[in-house]
Amino acid sequence: MKRKECIKAYAYLLPCLILASVFFLYPFLNTLISSLLRINTSGVVLGFAGLSNYALLFKDKSFQNSILRTLLFTSLFVPLNTFLTLLASSLTARKIKGFGPVETIFFLPVAISLSGATLIFKEMFRGRVSIINRLLGLEIDWLNERFPAMLTLVFLGVFLDFGIDYILLLTSFRAIDKRVLEAAEIDGASSAQIYFHIELPLIMRMLLMTVFLAIKDALLIVAPIIILTEGGPFRSTETILFYYYIEAFKSGNRAVQNTVSTLMVLSAALVMVIYSLIFHRRDKK
């Protein structure tokens, strides 16, 4: 009987397993093995390379630069994104009459396509006479100066992720059992105490998830860069995947293709492992 159940379970899992192995496991193993080979631009295998492809990659100054840029982007983007989405969802957590449109506005970025939003940003930040400068009374040439270009990218990243993170946090705020909050109120807890000691811990799981999603998005950011800055000005926004895009796709460098893909999968896996470890520990408590 038990054995039968087991077979049944695997039978249900089978389609998923097949899909996962065809579309994930096989390509990954293929890439991993290819990263240890010498492959020319036409895709012909010339021999075994060992780790020399990785050595060449890490020696490449452009790659080193791209790692630093990605870390800079991540360290700016993740805190800002988390802070703003948490702020917006906290402020709108209680249903207040007439606030429906506000929620819609916060959620709206989800409905705008990535390239559309990026092009709008490009226009808003273009040149010294840009709309943003007029609004804020600034004199910054956002897309032509190194750090401002990075900031523009961070703002764009927040805009793109805001809607989905906001709705995730908002629903978890609203899923909190009202009785607990009411009980605390009757016991004389202030709103600050309720927020920091009851609400925040209760949504922590979702908050952590949005943080890890943000980290993943930051590590993998490339499409907005292709449209907005092309890695510029002067390589100041050239992230790992943008480096990968121009070297592997545009220049057909197979070694970069395979080594960077492998490293990115491994680093994403690492982030996920850390995430599940944290969860495991929390759940055990």
Place this chain on the structure above:
Amino acid sequence: MKKILIFAFTLFLILPLFSSGEREKGVTIITIWHPNSGLIGEAFEELVNDFNQTVGKDENIQIEAVYQGLANDVLTKVKAAAISKTLPDIAQMDATAATDMNNADYLVTMRDLGLREEEILINARNAFSSEKGLLAMPFNASSLLLYYNKDVFEENGVEPPKTFDEFIEIADKIGEKDEKGNVTRYALQGVPTTFELTSFIGAQNGLSYIVNKKNGHEGLPTEVLFGKEGTYKAFLEKWKELFDTGYLNSITSGVSTEFASGRSATMLQSSSNLSTVIDSVGDNFRVGVSEIPMVNEKATGGVAPSGGAMFAFTNSSEVRKVLEYFMRDDVQLKWAELTGYIPLNVNVYESEEYRDFIKENPNFHVAMSALNGSNPNLTNLWLPSAYQIYYSFQKNIDDVVNERITIDAAVDEMVTTIKDALESYEAQNIV
């Protein structure tokens, strides 16, 4: 009954997936992937339609032109199509494709096709020639030009600069500052990349290369030349001097917008943008173009040709006929008139119609005469990791003008960058 109906309905739905489109018997379809859009796209459609209705009709050949994005996107798709064996007959790509195509076993060279090459302008021919001969038929050629604001130049009584020294001298005349000392109009905006440098470095001493083996046309380069020949240094010194006048703005995006809005008196751009620039400037001011300023008096080599060519992947007489059509003098003339590209059939230059055309459009003549007057051996650069090197040059030049590194250190840095790219390419590709 119901089942039969459902079956019939399903059949009706999936049938279009299998229909291959009825085609007239005996007609050969030649597929061309191209990057022509906007005004240029319309012009290309016109040439294709002309072919299909004249030569094509007589010879039972029909061209099917498929737009595939930017020239470099066409390359990406060609490489993918080569793996899945779904290559088009012809693809129009630019010089960034040359290194890949030179190594590709699926390329059909012009020698293989038996195409007559003598009528093609030698500079353009050299731009797409390797040790294997002419890889592709040059089709849309352009060259680097100095665009200038004619009104500003005339108001201040200055001529477009012939050398960088002249440019430095007139910078404060064509540039403008407000009372507070903020620049309201720059003399020049932009940062050179590989494209501009092949000309700025290449023109020096009559002919100079960035790397050996004729800028990579005769095999993978083994040596970077601009370092020890001092050509890059000579350029950087002049560029820095121009920057120090305070009227050069080191920006990498929005250059055309700045020029069109009158905030830049000049800009360096390919002649292929001429009709677009004139269009976007509109009535703001009159646009003039001139040959690019020379780095010094000895930089007499002219400009390197840029633009694209038709790469063939099918060896057939039909493909040859299509390419021959595109090289015909009347077709090349029409193409030039519609787009501003440089006519590549040398016979065009003797025709009456061409002379009338350039009389009416003197701006279009500048690029043509600039390229015609250039050293035919001055060619574009074929390098692996071309995009990395492109961005490296910009960063390098910006670091120099903002004094983050010295000129000598900058030259060394670029030499190392290119050497590393070559070494890494060699490690992977040379057996």
